[in-house]
Structures are given as structure tokens and as C-alpha cells.
Amino acid sequence: MNIGIIGAGQAACTLIAELVRGQFAGKILVFNGESHRPYQRPPLSKTWLHNPTDTESIRLLPEPIETHASIEWIHDKVVSIEPDQGVITTNNARRTVDHIVLATGTRAKTLAIDGLPADQVHVIRTLSDAIHLHEALDAAHNIVIIGAGFLAFELASSLDHPERTIRVLAKGVRALPQISVKAADRLLEETPASIRVGVTIERYDQDSASLITNHGPVPADLVIVAIGARPNTELASACGLGTSEGIPTDALMQTTHPRVSAIGEVSLHTQPHLNKVMRIESISEANDSASTLAKRLLGAPEPFKATPWFWSDQGQLKLQIAGLAARNDDETCLINTQTERVVIRHNSDHVTAIEAVNAAKEFMAARRLFEQGPISRQALLQAGSVFSLLQSSRS
Amino acid sequence: MPQLTCIDPNEQAIEVAFEPGETILQATYRAGVDGILAECGGGCSCATCHVMLTSDWDGTLDAASPQEADMLSFAVDPTPQSRLACQVQLNEQHDGLTLTVAKRQY
């Protein structure tokens, strides 16, 4: 069986690595729509951004896998697929495979701001974006980051410099709405950025080099838009396999067409952890969905059952999250010391996530506990720490 | 280029060239040493880059950070010689040394 993988990001590369290690018998065609060889995305917004010419250190595939004889790399964007025939078309080629894998990921949402020249607006999704941003930094003294998620604050820490003022402007009522107030507060204590919430941007004024907002003018010679991402579903939607929300799949990463699968953050499937159909943007989702598909293609299918996890570096602070909470889930602080903060997210007694700031042991213990089954908030509070609860569950 | 000897989980010895300044993970991953998964790509968040250093490394490295030590306590069968490959930066002193990749990463 020959397969064609569209996209060469995290999910595609995990699938490739597992197929090669599992001695997959067929040929693997990979369509890489970017101009760089596969690389890791998380470093792009972290300390790596200080020197984005070092592309070797963020390489995603080991040499023997990248150059494995079963793989053919096609450096081209796919423009259409024909599931019934297994045809994949680029502007330069038309190839036929037995199975198509959509691993197209997402792209950064953009924002049109009246009066702002395109060369002053940046997003950060690809290696090219990071290089482009880095090149513009010398001339930038007033940086505005629009958006208040992980990416915005990772960038604020990475771009911190005595000659730069960094301002984060958010539309919503608070920064880092994805996590609890208590965990967010800890991370925000150390951000070099000044933060304004409830901001709407009206236009850009060239003469004063400022964004005109409902809170007045904000000086900006460089603007980074970090307001989230949108799934790349066009190829799938053109043949009825995708929606604007993502590409629906079953627990084996199979779309509604038997010849097409979808993996990574473009895939929309039931997350057993929350028993909810959703799309998750994280490395864990990319890896776990790719592993699920690899097992199926290698003839030993096992339904997707992973619990999501996530991390984010904000300067010297490390946030690690096991599980996944809905935005309105409750929060209870479990540990709060000089260095560590651990917050339980829950829905009455049912724990949905553990958010750990500089508390790696608690994070790992939470991952292990979630693997064993549901976690009770009451049991956690009684044990005093996630680690203690894990130990008592094992004794 | 300086080199390390890596013993992979199949007990194969593999010579891995490295640039001073890169991490064990960067060097071994590029070379494709078996058994290092590095799910988080060096983010110190997965503990699937577990390696064991020989005593020849003693005195050439700073102790593991609290974060690394915490992650290591969740690796499979950690020993006092265990480290996370993504957290150890290599220098000229490490030329010719040996490490063993953990048999299982989870």
C-alpha cells in the first residue's frame, strides 16, 4: 500500500517516523508545502527566537528517517485531492496513492488594520515567519502584540530587550483566558509586557506611528497578530470531507471517506478525556493522533485514547498542563509556594485539568493519574498534592 | 568534530559527532540513535529523552535543574546517572565519552 501525506509538520513527521520504525511495507509520498525541511514549531516563539538562523537545532526528523528509502519528498503545495481515485495534485505533479493522509494543520488568523502597511504586521506560525520577524526587530522599539494567549506572552518574553517596549492588547476581559486566573496571574507577574484588555483597534495612524484604539493611541512600529489559528480544511472541504471547524474523523483517524485519514490539529474527533468532539492545537494531539493512524496503517489498530497535555515557556517560568479544561471550568489552588503553583480545574468534583507552574513533578503525576482514570478534586485536596495522590493510588 | 559513543536499547554502539554547544538530544536525534523519542522536542516536558551517563562525565556538567530532576523522577527506572538528553549541553570535554539510552522511555 502506498500513502500520500499532505503536510510535513508535527503530525506528519510523527506518522512518518512510526511507519519507518514499524517497517511499513509501502511507499510514503510526503507533500511539504513549506520551503524548509520539517522543523519544530514550539521553539519559534520561545528563546530560540533570539537566533532564528540556527535551523539545525529545531530539525524534526532524525537523518536516517528523513532520508529513508521508503520516503519520497515532494516540495510542493497540494491543490486538490480526488479521494475515489486516490489522486493528489500539485501545480507540477499528479500522483496516485492507495491512501491519503491530511496533516495540513492550521494557519494564523490575520487582522486587517486600516492604514497599517503590510510590512509592519507579523504573525508567527512558520519558520519563515520567525525569520521575517527577527529581521524586522532591529528597527522596532514599540512592539504591539495583539492577542492574549500563550503565543502572545511567549513572544513578549522572547522579545524582551532594554530598547523595546512591548505592549499586549487583548479584545477580551482578561489575559490567558485558556487557563485559570490563579495560574495566569503567576505567569503574568513576570511578563515584560504591559497589558491592556477590552481593546478594540480602529486604525493605524502613520504620522504618529500609533494604533488608534478605544483606549487612545498606542505607539507601534511593529505589530504581531497572535489571535489564534484556523484549520487548513480547504482540500477536504472541496470533496465534502471537511467543515470550517476541521476535518471530522473517527477514533482511528479515518474521515468519512475510506481512502482518506486526517491527523494533527486539523482533525476533529472525540476527545475521550472530555467525551467531546473537538480540535486540539498541541504537540500531544499531533503525536497521539499520528500514532493512532500509524498503528492502523501497520495493521494493529487501537482507538485514540490519549489525554491531552501541553506546555508553554514564559521566560523563566514553565507552565505545564495535564488534561484539558473548558474555559468556564472552576479552579481550586492546590499548591502555592514561592516557586510552585498548582491549580486544579474541575467541573464539581470531576477534575478536567491540572495546571502546574514550575511544578514538573505535579504535572507528570497528573498525566499518570489521568492515564489510570478520572481524578476527584476532593481526593486531591485530601492528598495535598497530585504526587501524593499518585503514590497512594499505587500503594 | 568531537564524538560521543551512544549505546542504544539494542546494545548497539553508535558514534555520534557533535558541535560544542549543542545538546545531547540535538546530536543523537540528528544521528537517529534509536530509543530517544523526545516527544516535546526539548521542552523538558515529556521525559522521553532519558539517557544514562557513565562516571567519566562526573565533574563536567552542572547538576540537573529542579525541573529536570522532577521530570527524571518519572522516567522509567532512573538511576543517579540519569539525565534528560535535551537538558545537557555538550562541550569539548565530552569528546570520547559514552552514554546509554534508556531501554524504555515509558
Ligand SMILES: Cc1cc2nc3c(=O)[nH]c(=O)nc-3n(C[C@H](O)[C@H](O)[C@H](O)COP(=O)(O)OP(=O)(O)OC[C@H]3O[C@@H](n4cnc5c(N)ncnc54)[C@H](O)[C@@H]3O)c2cc1C
Ligand atoms: C509559535 C508556536 C508555538 C507553539 N508552542 C507550542 C507548545 O509550546 N506546546 C504545544 O503543545 N504546542 C505548541 N504549538 C502548537 C503545535 O506546534 C501544533 O499543535 C502542531 O505543530 C500541530 O501539528 P500539525 O502537524 O497538525 O500541523 P503543522 O505543524 O502546522 O503542520 C501542517 C503542515 O501542513 C502544511 N500544509 C498545509 N496545507 C498544505 C497543502 N495544501 N500542501 C502541502 N502542505 C500543506 C503546512 O504548510 C504545514 O507545514 C505551537 C505552535 C506555534 C505556531
Ligand code: FES
Ligand atoms: S525532549 Fe521532552 S523532556 Fe527532553
